[in-house]
């Protein structure tokens with residue numbers, strides 16, 4: 001959340017007709033982006049993309065009607081940046097501190113053809129923590145697709161940086177009973193609903209008929225979500241990522257989450273791209289690693 005003075009500082013990043021900066025839900029600062037092909041919304045807290053929607057199409061990203069928009073609370077939906085750890089850690093915020101930290105807006109650029117590029121960095125947030133210092137730089141490119149690139153640089157001169165990262169993307173779907181996910185056949189995964197049991201995906205297509213919470217390992221492949229109800233195919237292309245996570249909370253977990261509607265599990269699925277568990281990164285001193293996704297959709 002920014003004071004009016006700080007918002008004035010942000011005004012220089014506005015681009016008439018393309019990038020507007022203001023106060024969003026809960027008084028949090030956000031960018032509204034308009035391009036000839038799409039619209040997007042990015043909150044500075046967590047550098048959190050909360051909306052991407054192509055003209056004439058349903059929103060590509062799901063955002064819960066019950067999401068919190070409070071300083072220090074994660075937003076439920078869009079693309080949470082999971083960093084520097086994935087999952088729960090006793091005494092620490094689940095999925096790390098990046099998604100609840102205030103990121104710095106560094107650049108907005110109007111691209112040829114009407115697209116917009118936004119760059120944000122996670123500044124000294126790491127200085128106040130027990131983590132060895134790193135810099136996170138996040139580049140979002142909005143066109144008829146949404147590209148997001150997260151570069152982590154190990155600022156230590158002598159210490160390796162062990163780190164998990166994940167772009168925990170929530171997608172809007174028309175009907176969970178009809179949706180299928182392709183691209184993971186033959187891949188080893190940890191089944192979190194079976195106490196992290198290690199399994200191999202045998203299906204060409206994954207369907208959701210109960211809670212699904214699977215961490216697929218050693219896979220760099222593109223994943224596709226077929227959504228007959230919205231007559232849409234969503235493609236999740238990724239780079240710099242060895243892990244893909246597929247999650248739908250289903251009925252009980254949906255009810256248990258205060259910031260998620262009881263029936264919202266029917267209209268969303270997460271396909272997440274990162275490096276988690278056995279795929280965690282070990283960034284050498286002074287080195288960097290870049291995780292990228294390109295999210296797109298076509299008519300079925």
Ligand code: TA6
Nearest residue numbers: 074087094095192213245247272
């Ligand atoms: O990526 C799937 C997962 O790890 C699930 O286990 C569930 O916890 C989900 O992330 C959401 O986590 P959050 O901390 O945002 O409630």
